[in-house]
Amino acid sequence: MTADVIRVEGVSKSFGPVDALADITLHVRRGEVLGLIGDNGAGKSTLIKILTGYHQPDGGRILFEGEPATLKSVVHARSLGIETVFQDLAMVDDLPVYLNLHLNRELTHRPIPFLRRREMKHRAREALDSIGIDIPSVTAEVGMLSGGQRQAIAIARSVYSKAKLLLLDEPLAAMGAKESALILRLLQELKRRGDIAIILIAHNYGQVIDICDRVNLLQHGEITFDRPAAETSVAELLDLVNAEYHLGEP
Template sequence: MTGEPGAEVIRIEGVSKKFGPVTALADITLRVRRGEILGLIGDNGAGKSTLIKILTGYHQPDGGRIVFEGEPTTLKSVVHARSLGIETVFQDLAMVDDLPVYLNLHLNRELTHRPLPFLRRREMKRRAREALDSIGIDIPSVTAEVGMLSGGQRQAIAVARSVYSEAKLLLLDEPLAAMGAKESAVILRLLRELKQRGDIAIILIAHNYGQVIDVCDRVNLLQHGEITFDRRSKDTTVAELLELVNAEYRLDRGR
């Protein structure tokens, strides 16, 4: 598999998942290409979390197949998925507030002087600054404690950590949740920068349809464990997406 922009990074075909009698996913098919952002929307309980956990190797699908970089792949575990270049940024960010930015960027990937277990702090600071600058993240000092930063800056650092680890597929689980307009703007600008680089595929889970249409190339709507809508963002509107979701809500209430 070459790394050219536009090449397909991941494709899932007919993926299904049940938990006892409950069908979480039914015959899911989707694809994402390098340099593309796919917006994944749907109400709570639609199956988004289950799908993300399958793509991270946390859950195994009951049926269907996953093709990663052109090869049929079984994601055996979270560690295995990460080794392939599948990184996830969850809402809780998995960051240590009282550690500085540069150590959070190297969390579980610390550089040490061998054979002595001393941290190469100067080199980690240099690499952290380089990683942040390369994708335009404005953090005044890499020695600042993460807990002292804004929500937007913290989210940006979490994304930078995944990019720094050479992610090929980046899964973002509600990165804009509970953020104000200013903080959201930081992440939206970062996503546009990553898209322009063209070397990573992104799946963005979000509830703000305006933001999804603004930054994503395509939108998939997940309803009752199925992809019911797949369209280029420029060919749909917020009103159409709201009507699809509201129609589902009215149908559910009528059952």
């Protein structure tokens, strides 16, 4: 068993009278993919924003690589190695792949701040090839690529930034079968490498079962289910999620 990259113990968060998170405890090991599922409003977004340093928890604690951590800001979380890929990707469509991969991390000459374009192109190609992303040219504008390719580049950017924990917010949403297969292959490759912990938020339980090592179900601000993916099923997950809607029915 590898060590936990992140461990969350008893974390809570309220917004006025609304308890978004009640008592969250979860952990992810290096090389592990944790599937985080739950209905809309369950608290997934709040939890991710706490793990990225955007929100501060009201209670509980976070351990990062075994040490207590106060994630002061998004910049601070990223400096520790916590990277997030949201649905909007934060890509610049009219910039080429290699510049998107180096966004806010551009390589420049000193003392004259000219871009080291040739080196960035070379590093971008190496980064993409190292995790099996087939992009014909790193000089292609990102806006001309498919949704799957754009998602893959956003993930590659996080990996290239030496992420230790990668948070993926619905990376397969609104994708066709071919594009989803591209991202699933990428996640399998990251699992094979074994050096990154991944939390995957997804609504497609079949994909969660296929790619994740464990599954956590978040309901009403609490983790109500934690089990190896191999020991559950799509039917069981659907039953658990839908059960609350049938409470009180005759």
